[in-house]
Each structure stands twice: as structure tokens, then as C-alpha cells.
Amino acid sequence: MPVQYTSIMDEHAAVRGKAGVFDISxxxxxxxxxxxATAWLNRMLTNDVAKLGHGQxxxxxxxxxxxxxxxxLILYRTGDESFFVVVNASMIDEDFAWxxxxxxxxxxxxxxxDQWAGLAVQGPExxxxxxxxxxxxxxxxxxxxxxTSGGCVVCRTGYTGEDGFEFFAPAAEGGAWLKKFVAAGVxxxxxxxxxxxxxEMGYPLNGSDLSPERSPIEAxxxxxxxxxxxxxxxxxxxxKQKAEGTEAKLVGLRYTDKGAPPRAHYGVFSxxxxxxxxxxxxxxxxxxxxGIGMAYLPAAWAKLGTEVTIDVRGRRFPAVVxxxxxxxxxxxx
Amino acid sequence: MNVPADLRFTSSHEWVRLEGEIATVGISDHAQExxxxxxxxxxxxxxxxxxxxxPTAVVESVKAASDIYxxxxxxxxxxxxxVEGDPSLVNSDPYGDGWIFKLRVKNTADVDGLLTPEQxxxxxx
Numbered sequence: 398m399p400v401q402y403t404s405i406m407d408e409h410a411a412v413r414g415k416a417g418v419f420d421i422s423x424x425x426x427x428x429x430x431x432x433x434a435t436a437w438l439n440r441m442l443t444n445d446v447a448k449l450g451h452g453q454x455x456x457x458x459x460x461x462x463x464x465x466x467x468x469x470l471i472l473y474r475t476g477d478e479s480f481f482v483v484v485n486a487s488m489i490d491e492d493f494a495w496x497x498x499x500x501x502x503x504x505x506x507x508x509x510x511d512q513w514a515g516l517a518v519q520g521p522e523x524x525x526x527x528x529x530x531x532x533x534x535x536x537x538x539x540x541x542x543x544x545t546s547g548g549c550v551v552c553r554t555g556y557t558g559e560d561g562f563e564f565f566a567p568a569a570e571g572g573a574w575l576k577k578f579v580a581a582g583v584x585x586x587x588x589x590x591x592x593x594x595x596x597e598m599g600y601p602l603n604g605s606d607l608s609p610e611r612s613p614i615e616a617x618x619x620x621x622x623x624x625x626x627x628x629x630x631x632x633x634x635x636x637k638q639k640a641e642g643t644e645a646k647l648v649g650l651r652y653t654d655k656g657a658p659p660r661a662h663y664g665v666f667s668x669x670x671x672x673x674x675x676x677x678x679x680x681x682x683x684x685x686x687x688g689i690g691m692a693y694l695p696a697a698w699a700k701l702g703t704e705v706t707i708d709v710r711g712r713r714f715p716a717v718v719x720x721x722x723x724x725x726x727x728x729x730x
Numbered sequence: 731m732n733v734p735a736d737l738r739f740t741s742s743h744e745w746v747r748l749e750g751e752i753a754t755v756g757i758s759d760h761a762q763e764x765x766x767x768x769x770x771x772x773x774x775x776x777x778x779x780x781x782x783x784x785p786t787a788v789v790e791s792v793k794a795a796s797d798i799y800x801x802x803x804x805x806x807x808x809x810x811x812x813v814e815g816d817p818s819l820v821n822s823d824p825y826g827d828g829w830i831f832k833l834r835v836k837n838t839a840d841v842d843g844l845l846t847p848e849q850x851x852x853x854x855x
Contacts, residue, residue, distance in 0.1 A: 400793055401766065401793070403766075404766040404767050405766065405767060405791070405792040405793055406766070406767040406792060409792075589792060589793045593792060656770075657770050657772055657788070657790065657795075658769060658770055658790050658792070658795070660795070680792060681769045681770065681790075681792060683792060710772070710788070
């Protein structure tokens with residue numbers, strides 16, 4: 398996937414207003430199945446797999462023993478003891494090695510990443526595009542997964558905050574499907590818009606906003622951590638953090654005025670000039686026309702409404718801690 | 731590709747229009763097309779003295795920040811407030827309203843060392 402096909406602004410606007418398609422073939426797909434698969438995944442991941450019904454998907458995190466994030470992923474239940482797992486491209490090998498190391502007898506883990514092409518079709522008109530390209534095929538409800546009669550997998554999930562779906566086809570068919578969606582009026586979009594869209598929603602990107610040194614509690618992802626289920630890797634650290642609070646928290650920051658676009662690694666300072674941290678992500682939000690970003694700040698500086706500054710090449714731009722998402726998409730159908 | 735015949739260019743995609751001892755500087759049509767969607771321009775301070783090759787302004791798209799270098803040595807005598815207010819002028823009119831700064835050049839003969847339109851076309855072709 399290139400950074401952009403035509404322009405990040407145009408592609409971003411297409412997804413917010415109509416529909417855009419991202420080639421996400423680089424992402425990883427694992428199949429987990431066999432007696433005990435549910436119980437095992439529940440020990441490997443933060444969210445409660447037992448709550449997942451047939452054909453449903455769930456955002457979850459895989460942690461190291463210190464409670465730091467190895468990867469964030471989406472898990473779909475395709476049977477009583479079978480799951481389709483979509484992981485980040487850069488983490489396929491590491492995730493697979495980690496899971497393999499902990500794999501119990503009787504559970505099978507398969508890396509099918511090379512066998513699947515993936516397209517994320519996103520935007521308010523994506524369901525209509527699906528109906529055009531796959532007439533008669535059912536589009537699953539939000540967060541759901543379904544198989545098409547042609548052997549493709551369609552998941553009603555995404556990374557933009559808009560209605561849409563992720564469509565996985567046998568690798569050799571990827572190009573043909575992309576052409577079909579484009580012919581149905583869906584705009585090809587690149588990595589630039591993918592990043593601006595997810596950041597407006599405050600969705601974290603692993604490797605930028607998530608790391609093996611940060612826990613989901615620090616990252617504000619406690620909603621996806623089920624401390625009350627069985628024991629799971631990293632649980633002890635997370636329970637302690639939940640009870641005692643964390644030293645740092647991932648916050649959303651928004652410029653209070655116009656300014657140079659904030660970007661990852663720019664310094665965050667108190668109004669008096671004390672260094673507080675650095676941006677993990679930052680962008681000039683195409684929808685808001687204002688700088689937005691995320692940073693791990695000391696808890697005392699993480700309260701909503703706290704005023705800070707962001708350093709851009711020596712100039713300090715005032716920003717304020719705000720609630721995520723930065724942008725609210727139109728209600729979904 | 732729009733490469734006006736009366737301008738000189740740099741390999742880093744700035745253009746120069748010399749009038750008397752004043753050189754107006756902007757970025758080429760090719761550069762604005764590559765950057766797409768300019769969302770911010772950081773202008774140099776008036777009175778700043780720059781040497782050829784010094785980062786003098788910054789043009790930012792959604793994705794990246796790009797330095798704009800002084801094509802020749804001189805003193806910044808003007809910076810275009812219009813592109814500060816409406817950065818998209820750099821996209822829509824790169825050789826006109828989208829100019830970025832003006833230099834009082836140290837040595838007008840320096841301009842002869844810059845790329846001719848033909849040389850610039852050959853570079854980006």
C-alpha cells in the first residue's frame with residue numbers, strides 16, 4: 398500500500414463522506430482451533446473470549462509477562478473452538494512465535510497470512526458497495542464475521558471509525574476484488590489516510606502508541622481488559638495498575654489554535670517549560686483542521702482540560718488534554 | 731508539468747525569480763504535486779541572513795515536513811503572509827500567489843549557477 402494514491406486529504410474525505418478501500422494484504426491471519434482453544438486464548442489475551450458468540454469479533458491485546466503490549470488484534474469466533482485472528486503485519490512472526498511457545502496439546506495454530514489478500518472497505522457507503530460487488534451475500538452485523546459463497550471472509554470491522562468491513566480473499570484473487578470495489582465507486586486509499594483516520598478516532602497504532610514497555614491500562618484500553626475472567630499473561634501487573642493507578646497515561650492532545658502539524662516524537666511540555674513526554678502519534682487532523690496527537694504524560698498532567706505545549710522545531714504550540722475520539726463520525730446505519 | 735521558462739531552479743525543487751537584486755523563492759509545480767495538500771508553511775524571519783543551501787522555510791503536508799532551502803545567499807526581506815493564512819496557495823499557484831520568501835541576494839551572478847528550466851525538466855523527467 399502506498400502512502401497515497403492521489404492525496405491524503407481527498408482519500409481521508411472519501412472515507413468520511415463516501416467510501417474508500419485500503420489494501421491490507423500485509424496484515425496477518427492466524428487460525429486457532431481444537432479442544433481447549435477458547436480456554437487457551439483466554440489465557441493469552443486480555444479480553445474475555447468466553448463472551449464472544451459465534452460469528453462475532455472482539456478487539457483484544459496480547460501481553461508479555463510484564464503486562465506490556467506485544468500486539469493488538471481482532472479475534473473472531475468461527476465455531477465452538479475455532480477462531481480467525483487478524484494481527485498487525487509487522488508482528489506476524491513475533492506473534493506466531495509467542496503463541497507457538499505457549500501452545501497446549503490439542504490446540505492447532507496455523508499462520509495463513511500468505512494465503513489471504515485483504516481489503517478494508519470503509520465509509521458510510523461501504524455497505525452499498527458490498528451489495529453491488531457481492532449481490533445476495535449477507536454483510537454481517539457490526540463486529541461480525543461471515544463467509545461468502547465464493548470462499549471469502551467478510552468482517553464488519555475497521556480502523557477508521559466509519560461503517561465498513563474488512564474483506565479477505567484467497568491471495569491470488571486480491572487484485573480482482575480491489576478492481577471490483579473501485580468499479581463500484583470506492584476510492585483507493587493509502588497508508589497516509591489510514592493513519593489520519595485512525596488517529597482522529599484515537600485508535601492506537603502498535604509500535605507507535607503501544608509498546609512492550611506500556612500496558613493497556615496506561616494506554617487507556619482498560620475496556621478491553623477483563624480482569625475478572627481467568628488468569629492471563631500480564632494480569633498481575635494490570636490488576637495492580639488498575640488498583641493503584643499508573644504513573645503515566647496515554648492522553649489525547651488537541652491544539653487550542655492553528656499551528657505547525659504535530660508529529661510523533663515532538664516534545665510535550667508544561668506551560669512553564671517542564672518536559673512531560675513526547676508524542677507517540679501526531680497529525681494535522683483533516684476533518685478538524687487542527688493539530689491532534691497522543692502522548693504518555695505523568696498522571697498529574699493527564700486530566701481532561703490540562704494545558705500543555707507541543708514543541709515544533711523550537712516553537713511551542715498550546716494544546717489541551719481532550720477526550721478521545723477527537724472526531725465523531727456520523728451515526729452508523 | 732509546468733516549468734516556466736523565465737525561472738531558475740534547484741535540484742531540491744525551489745524556483746527563483748530574480749528582479750534587480752531581489753530573488754523571489756517558491757517550490758516548483760512538480761514539488762507541490764509530490765507533496766500534495768500543503769497544510770502549513772513556516773516562514774523565515776525578516777532580516778535573517780542565509781547562505782545558499784540553508785534550510786529557510788518549512789512546507790508541511792499531512793504526512794511530512796519538508797525544508798525549503800535558500801537557493802542562493804542573501805538576506806530575507808519579505809515572507810509571504812498569504813501562504814501562512816492559506817497554505818493551499820502553494821498547491822494551487824506555486825509560481826504566483828504561492829511564493830514563499832524574497833531575498834536581497836548577495837551576488838546576483840549566483841543565479842547563473844542554478845538549474846535552467848531545461849536542466850530542471852531533465853532532472854525531474
